[in-house]
Amino acid sequence: RAAYDRYGHAAFKAGGGGGGFGAGGFHDPMDIFSQVFGGAFGDFFGGGPTRTRDGRKRGSDLRYNLEVTLEETASGVSKSLELEKYVACETCGASGSKSGGGAQTCATCHGHGIVEQRMEGFGGIFRKQVACSACDGSGQEISDPCPDCRGQGRVEKMDRTQIEIPAGVDHGTRLRSSGNGDAGVRGGPSGDLHIVLHVKRHDVFERRGEDLFCEVPVSFGTAALGGELGVPTLEGAASIKIPTGTQSGTIFRLRNRGIRDISSGRKGDLHVEVGVEVPTRLSSEQKEKLETFTESIGEENSPMHESFLEKTKRFFNL
Known part of the structure; x- marks a missing residue:
């Protein structure tokens, strides 16, 4: 487990191609998916967002394509990566609240996280339950949101991350840096950073x-x-x-x-x-x-x- 947390798939020699060249991160597509469906679809399959009742949510995993030389793969190297990602808001201490008081029960859904909608069609009136838009389905809301993070407890900015690349990695090797992805919502756990290595063509070897x-x-x-x-x-x-x-x-x-x-x-x-x-x-x-x-x-x-x-x-x- 420790080897996987440090090196990801590379600890077990699992290679594989990954994306084009250039460096940069991407946000977890399931994050967008859950925003559309309010997390209910993911929860149904047991793989949805890990949002708690106080609105905390795990941050997204990020991916970074990193180019390295053959010499660096042979000896191992330490790399400083710069990428744009969500980091904890310093103004409110990641609470999302201007006063630091945290979240309270949502006044719209009364803590249930869902509201009922009426829809007319096909000659009748239908009712369905949807995620509460006021609290994003958490059942909790910030009464005095932080002006810097707008109640999210995190802000987006350029950040530097130091990673260690072990000797022996190859083109397509994937490394995982635990906790170096996006910061979570309102103090939730951070996601992971997945680094995909691309080895430059060597002139001699x-x-x-x-x-x-x-x-x-x-x-x-x-x-x-x-x-x-x-x-x-x-x-x-x-x-x-x-x-x-x-x-x-x-x-x-x-x-x-x-x-x-x-x-x-x-x-x-x-x-x-x-x-x-x-x-x-x-x-x-x-x-x-x-x-x-x-x-x-x-x-x-x-x-x-x-x-x-x-x-x-x-x-x-x-």
């Missing part, structure tokens, strides 16, 4: 699960003769040994140089694919030397070419 992949060029001479090759990692530069006769497309694996798994803590690997660079813009002298070298090698020096010729002969029955 591609992430697949906990493993990282990258392509590194290697010179023709180093590929043929062998040697050391410098490669990038998220922790800094590293080097790998290139054996003699390394071909383009060969993949080398550096263990524990990937991303740490958010659940198990195990680190993935870094897979480095080398691409042999063919020399360009050769001088006359270099061309001459390369031609001499080319004439000196045989099929035994080109295993891929020899293998290709054998396959071609079998294909054409030669």
Whole structure:
């Protein structure tokens, strides 16, 4: 439960896409729905607004789309988010009352939260019960509403929230920050803030699960003769040994140089694919030397070419 309250679905590796890029919050659509239907529809299904008899109501959950870098997902990072939301009114101490006295029994519905309406139609008079508009169905009203929050006990303003993003999160990971959504009505509990992560495309690395992949060029001479090759990692530069006769497309694996798994803590690997660079813009002298070298090698020096010729002969029955 503690892990879920801190990291939400990410604590259990549940990823998933979420909305477009850019940052911002939205109010719970059920909040609007309950205003239209007076909360009765939600209460019927057991998932309506949690308004108490004194008018207190839980605040809406909010969502924030946050863009992070691959490096930040690997190491974890603290982020300060700025978003517009409802916060407790300081003028009335979230009570909604100018004098701080709180809510009293509604004079319109006498505390019932519902009133009866008469409707004429289809040749008769019908009566139905609807939520009291004077107290918004709570049965309580503010006799001296606060001028700043108009009796709601909360005001809308820009607010900063500090969140901790754990190492190992991925694109689409959803985090939950408990109590950092909209403040509740008249001192009701605050909603939660749901953060959806979007990882920026990296210039060097591609992430697949906990493993990282990258392509590194290697010179023709180093590929043929062998040697050391410098490669990038998220922790800094590293080097790998290139054996003699390394071909383009060969993949080398550096263990524990990937991303740490958010659940198990195990680190993935870094897979480095080398691409042999063919020399360009050769001088006359270099061309001459390369031609001499080319004439000196045989099929035994080109295993891929020899293998290709054998396959071609079998294909054409030669």
